[in-house]
Amino acid sequence: MARSGRLRLWFRIAAVLLFFLLLGSVTVICQTPNASGSQQPVPDAPSAKRPFPKPTVPPVPETGNEVPEAPTPQLGTAPGGEGGVPPAPEITTVPPGSASTAPDPNSRSALEFTLKREVNFVLVPVTVKDTSGHLVAGLLNKDFTIYEDGKLQKTTFFTSDPFPLSAAVVLDLGMPDTVVKKVNDTLPALVGAFGQFDEVGLFTYGDTVRMVQDFIPAAGNQVGNVFRKVQKTASSKQSGPFGMAGPLGSGPSINGHPADPGGSATVNSSQSGTIYRPEARVLNDAVLAAALDLAKRPRTNRKIIFIISDGRELRSAASYSDVLKVLLSNEITVYAVGVGNLGIPPYRELQKIRIPGQGYGDILPRYARATGGQVFSEYSQDAIEAVYSRGTEEARNQYTLGYTTPATPSSTYREIEVRVRRPNLKVTAKGGYYPLPPSR
Numbered sequence: 001m002a003r004s005g006r007l008r009l010w011f012r013i014a015a016v017l018l019f020f021l022l023l024g025s026v027t028v029i030c031q032t033p034n035a036s037g038s039q040q041p042v043p044d045a046p047s048a049k050r051p052f053p054k055p056t057v058p059p060v061p062e063t064g065n066e067v068p069e070a071p072t073p074q075l076g077t078a079p080g081g082e083g084g085v086p087p088a089p090e091i092t093t094v095p096p097g098s099a100s101t102a103p104d105p106n107s108r109s110a111l112e113f114t115l116k117r118e119v120n121f122v123l124v125p126v127t128v129k130d131t132s133g134h135l136v137a138g139l140l141n142k143d144f145t146i147y148e149d150g151k152l153q154k155t156t157f158f159t160s161d162p163f164p165l166s167a168a169v170v171l172d173l174g175m176p177d178t179v180v181k182k183v184n185d186t187l188p189a190l191v192g193a194f195g196q197f198d199e200v201g202l203f204t205y206g207d208t209v210r211m212v213q214d215f216i217p218a219a220g221n222q223v224g225n226v227f228r229k230v231q232k233t234a235s236s237k238q239s240g241p242f243g244m245a246g247p248l249g250s251g252p253s254i255n256g257h258p259a260d261p262g263g264s265a266t267v268n269s270s271q272s273g274t275i276y277r278p279e280a281r282v283l284n285d286a287v288l289a290a291a292l293d294l295a296k297r298p299r300t301n302r303k304i305i306f307i308i309s310d311g312r313e314l315r316s317a318a319s320y321s322d323v324l325k326v327l328l329s330n331e332i333t334v335y336a337v338g339v340g341n342l343g344i345p346p347y348r349e350l351q352k353i354r355i356p357g358q359g360y361g362d363i364l365p366r367y368a369r370a371t372g373g374q375v376f377s378e379y380s381q382d383a384i385e386a387v388y389s390r391g392t393e394e395a396r397n398q399y400t401l402g403y404t405t406p407a408t409p410s411s412t413y414r415e416i417e418v419r420v421r422r423p424n425l426k427v428t429a430k431g432g433y434y435p436l437p438p439s440r
Contacts, residue, residue, distance in 0.1 A: 157402030168290035172309035174206030194218035284316035310340035338377035
């Protein structure tokens, strides 16, 4: 009995020790510090009777009566902790009913935007011939020097590669019937003078200008069909022989104006006698129309105007100087085939004499000389056909020099001179250019 009593006593003592040991472990767990090292009490669970506690308002500073503003939470951070407010999403569409921020194309600011084209890189096509009139090949960059307003320029571009042509053919239908018929017969040869990479546009003129065909590829049958239509149109034209006045030349007139608009002249009667009034020949207007259309063509092409005319100019709205500015500011070269009187040497010299009221006869050489082109004056049909190939060959196979001008852009004319360091060679290039296009 004594032994069993001692065992019960030891069990009681062990139970008491185990109880206190467990009680101490629970106290230690409840008082474990948080991550910051401070003890954090476990809050009571919220309920309808015991809601979340209200946030504590910062105390009023002792130095004033104003309550300081609560700190503004930063995007991406919650007040008083990590994470929180995400950044605002990027708006990619305008919500329905909201005003668009896109500029109005009809607004004043949009309409005031203008494009300005300033020339600081200058391209100069150059033709070099020997004393026999043949093209000279094999020249190098070192063989050329170029001057602008008398100052030597550094050539930064040089090539002797051929260029495709953008050619505006300008056909004079105001010439006498015999000349127009001769030119008509040569048009198939003109079509064959262009290469497969060229493009051709066609203009005709007499007393008015007409664009018969905008630029189309020279390869294929389309260009030939267009020229055949022009042949039929020109063949139906009636005019007096060589523009002479009189009953046969002018036809019947009403109040001094020809009853047939295709007539070559008007004969006005007055007290002082008969007044001869030749029909208008708007060569300047035709060149201007072709130049403005050529200005839209790619700069990778050589731009030329190929005129077939006897060179007579009368009563154009555009002046020679204004048209020349357009040609030079758009890098356009004028080539011409002088037919009719311009193909006969004695008459060619008479063309330079200006008779008041009869217009000008020396416009074509002036255009060609100023732009670096050439006038081929021929009379026979075979010679005219041969000239077509020569003209397009020269225009396509030129040396091309380029330089960057240091001069300030302006609208004043600048002279260009190209020299070749070899004797007995003839150099043909444009005489100058306009850095800025003419204002219109």
